[in-house]
Amino acid sequence: MTLTISKVPLSAIEEAKKLAAWTAVDKHVLPEHKVIGIGSGSTVPYVVERIVAQGPEVNKDRVFIPTGFQSKELIVDAHLSLGDVEQYPIIDVTIDGADEVDTELNCIKGGGACHLREKVLAEAADTWIIVADYRKNSQVLGTTYTQGVPVEVAPFAYAKVLQNLHHIGSPNAKLRLAKMKAGPVVSDNGNFVIDAPFDAEKMKDPYPLLAQIKMLTGVVEVGLFCHMAKAAYFGNQDGSVTVKWHDGKVDQIAGPQS
Template identity: 80%
Template sequence: MGGVHPEIVPPPTTVIEASKRLAAWTAVDRHVLPEYKVIGIGSGSTVPYVVERIVAQGPERNKDRVFIPTSFQSKELIVNAQLLLGDVDQYPVIDVTIDGADEVDETLNCIKGGGACHLREKVLAEAADTFIVVADYRKNSDVLGRNFTQGVPIEVAQFAYAKVLQNVHLLGSPGAVLRMAKSKAGPVVTDNGNFVIDAPFPEEAMKDPYTLLTRIKMLTGVVEVGLFCHMAKAAYFGNQDGSVTVKWHDGRIENVDSGSSPVPEST
């Protein structure tokens, strides 16, 4: 764990990347406390900045901590940052988990799973005493599905996908599709060996994500649904003007002036 740390993520060159970093750094500064020893690491493009900031807390702070990944990607991040890797079966109680989101509504319900990692992410969110979301300003929304339009990610057992797809069509998402891979023929296969269905629902259904979650989860063959309801304690959004908006679980909205502009010098 000693020695020079490798670069975890290149410095941001766009306002969106800088906003992600701002959210991640602010959340780590406030929620990864010195006494915390078991830390869940989420997945996606915002999380490398989380790991970067944790590493900046120094080897002394990190030497007796263990980091639990939510995906192959976050496992690589932990290992490359020379942090100690653990798993949730060894550490079923986590002090804090920090993760990204595809969209967050006004009461902190989230769509997650744009990267097909939502099963492990939800396990680590639920195992954590504190679950914190970090994202750029585009994810800050009033109603889920307004910004992230590809639909609710649903992880399904491979053999059951066609049956679940039919069920989901009848449940009110006629446009639901099996997620196809980009650089491989055939469907996306998750880290757990399952398929993913993307199911866009009308706004009326998305206004009550908990009911929708329970309906989808009851379908046999569904492994996990990318709707995270009543889980997050706070969501941090990096803004274009260099401030951070914090939405708290009790409805409070806080504006933090980071004192630094997120606009990268090169733009």
């Protein structure tokens, strides 16, 4: 992996991701923050890039907690101090990506099968911030991320969980299969992932659905993150950043300069 992404020409989507990530870091990763969670996804390399730009003096006393293999590699490659949530169960701020975010800052996460550790770091953080490009900004979850709610399950229980998901309103739920290997995707925790699409009516208020799925025996974690984020930063095509806040306020601000 590399942290020099911004030094080559970026597509409009990548530029939007960078805008969101840089703005969020500038606003929320402050010099007094010493324990910082680093999330997963395609926007996160820009988060690490901006943190590195804060300089070695600011970063020398910090420790960075990864949500998975990708973020661990980014931290190591950037020569930042690597820690673990077992050592640091209280985190100052965690910045993470999302597959989709609704008007209430509820999120779908788990497209990269990291949502168990992502949720642990989100809950451990005093402040949890989402960064994404404009495509992830929705009114209702499931509008743009149509693959379904990611559900991490114990491997021996997947068939029963799949059957139960069919019964509670996701007839098209299916085991996520790997693209470059035969068989299912296996999470960093050694579990399988089911993708369970639900209709818009259920997704309008995802918290009851989260609770219903979480209660199914064999489910390890659900990729619905509800009532957790303080703010979500979306990079836009015009160089601006839309900020949605947990209290319903929405700001439009200019993106940072290199």
